[in-house]
Amino acid sequence: MSEKIKEIPPDLKERQREGFKLEWRKELRKAIPVKERMKIPLQKMPTRDAEERNKHFQEVNKGLNADQAQAEAKRCLDCANPQCVMGCPVRIDIPAFVKLIEAGKYVESARKLKETNSLPSICGRVCPQETQCEEVCNLKKATGVGVAIGNLERFASDCEREQEEVHIPKIPPSTGRKIAVLGAGPAGLTVAGELAKKGHQVTVFEALHVAGGVLVYGIPEFRLPKAILEAEVDYLRQLGVEFKMNYVVGMTASLDDLKNEGYEAFFVGTGAGLPNFMRVPGENLIGIYSANEYLTRVNLMRAYDFPRYDTPVFLGKRAAVLGGGNVAMDSVRTAKRLGAEFSAIVYRRSRVEMPARVEEVYHAEEEGIEFHFLTTPTRFIGDENNHVKAMECLRMELGEPDSSGRRRPVPIEGSEFIMEVDLVVVAIGNSPNPLIPQSIPELKVGKWGNIEVDWDTMATNMEGVYAGGDIVRGGATVILAMGDARIAAMEMHKYLSTKKK
Amino acid sequence: MTKILRRERLVPNIHLIEVEAPEISRKAQPGQFVMLMPDEKGERIPLTIADWDKEKGTVTSVFMVVGTSTQKLTMLEAGDDIPVYVGPLGKPAEIEKFGTVVCAAGCYGIGAIYPIARALKEAGNKVITVLDLKANYLLYWEERLQAVSDDIFVSSRDGYYDCKDYIPQVLGGVLKGNKVDRVVSIGCTYLMYTCSETTRPLGIKTIVSLNPVMVDGTGMCGACRCTVEGRNKFACVDGPDFDGHSVDWQELFFRRKSYFEDEITSLCYWEKENLLKS
């Protein structure tokens, strides 16, 4: 994994110093003293009522209104030494965009965000802010409650889109260089946008029929409305990016075929789409899904609207979701929305080890999701039609820390018990999608099938071929995928500038 | 969008669909499949590639009408577009000079096995084709198959052609009369299962082309997982071809029927919305 940088790089320090010295920022700082700012309470994100929202798929968070956003922005102390920026994997100039909100300049704030983050309206919704920017916020250190940076990021970028202020930058004359981006997830979309803005001719090849990767087939509407993603994809089209959907690179055409068609540089952003299973007896009973399948049926294929849409999905009355990450949280909340009376997380570690975003866990609890910690299934039991009807579980206790630093769960002998379920979703992680590595034997891959890269440039061992996102990291986050993509785009541009046609 | 060039009924309940897909036609190999969606609201379904033409850039499949998606396909005509048509997917069939190979097929498999028989013949094998039909009027492509087979046996329950025996007897007879090195079987799950059971005691390698439920078709969802040799395999990327003697058939039978009730609901809904109105 990429190193976490501890030292502030000199150019960043310089950027921050410049911003801090700006006249309008000085005035804002003067207008309200720090003590006053520290008294402003955290502006709570308005949400739909839990008992109402757990029956449909509309977005849970309604977004801050302008007054709330300004109040929240005022909480930011505009520190001389802002820690939040170092907490953000793509080093967004957080004080700058927040203070633009305080100044009422929402569209400018969104543009500031876009200098470093290509998809702020998405990141504002799905980033694990509490372990990134918000965790290291100086206000949090002082008062215990930091600035709600993610909510502000969402606010500014939603304003820009809703006010139809998204502007198409002037694109330099075409360089005539053809670039192939494999996979239309957040990594691929980011590379495409960055390189199109440099005047290159970019084509995105995507296996599925809708662009967005996990953002479209995995993350549900109640957390990330499809309309937001569609707006981002539209924007890329306006930048001149071409999308070739229903196109599986490695099958429909090989990398060499694309080279022969004149593509000169490649970005592999094919994600970690291969679902892991528990490997316990009975796992192939009917009614047991991988989270990918479950969420794809519901989100991409719209099984929630069956039979108006043709794809069905089992509507369990008693649903168990195995895992403790965002994927598990999305699945368990989806099952609830589809009518499960009992919808529970079954996780082998305890609450503190859950990798899910804190907000999702909180929302899930509000919606009536049950949590069974320190529990793991050992076998699934089927009825006469081979449909799952129960699972045998084992209780666990926490032992010594493992390689991830988390305490390892160890089974308690003789603690078996039966949990009655008729829907099970396995959400214990994904592995890198093997199609591309398999179709390009020269490409260097690691032990887990992840593509190996030079972290400074995101270059693979093959000339002109770059990679980023989950195919490199295994299941990670949207912001890390996007961060990789921005580095790769810069390097690909450099590569093309020095390479002869 | 992918353009349909031809859609016709071959025999009752079995149709052919030929589309314009130049890229797929260039890459297609025997045994591979495509995923398609008949319309924006449709399911993603797999169809085995039954033929292709690199020059014309076309790809052909043969399908049996079972649920809403295939019903919808039968309503489409040349010139219509479908929103999703992606491939070629899956591992190609193993083609080598094995010696004598029996190609055993029924229903949609008669079309699906054609490119495999053709490739096996081209590779220098003696190809014996065995076709199993419920009734004589369900036979199609017999001339095409004849052209790539050294011998062909057709059994239909009415006995109109060579005999009326079920596949174990027909196949058993062929295996007795010839030294067979391999059997390839495509068709309904039961046909592939009985072929495998017929050859199992004789130890003749038998390859089947599994047809579980799929959603994405590229290894992402795991809907198509099957137990083969006691291990979990994804039919879409590890198959669709597997050794018939290692497949957990009971599990496959059940998994294939997973959505039986939903399929009926879906079809009733669609008929009410589309057929009764017009």
Ligand SMILES: Cc1cc2nc3c(=O)[nH]c(=O)nc-3n(C[C@H](O)[C@H](O)[C@H](O)COP(=O)(O)OP(=O)(O)OC[C@H]3O[C@@H](n4cnc5c(N)ncnc54)[C@H](O)[C@@H]3O)c2cc1C
């Ligand atoms: C349910 C769920 C919830 C999540 N929640 C969060 C969250 O709240 N916050 C967060 O930060 N992260 C979350 N994640 C993780 C995050 O979505 C991923 O880290 C991120 O999407 C990775 O982006 P990517 O571009 O690398 O890959 P992906 O988003 O996986 O996109 C890869 C794309 O490539 C396509 N593809 C694959 N193979 C080929 C091929 N051979 N040819 C052409 N196309 C191909 C795929 O179809 C896919 O569209 C979640 C993941 C899931 C599954």
Ligand code: SF4
């Ligand atoms: S992109 Fe994510 S980490 Fe960066 S500032 Fe926004 S919410 Fe924080």
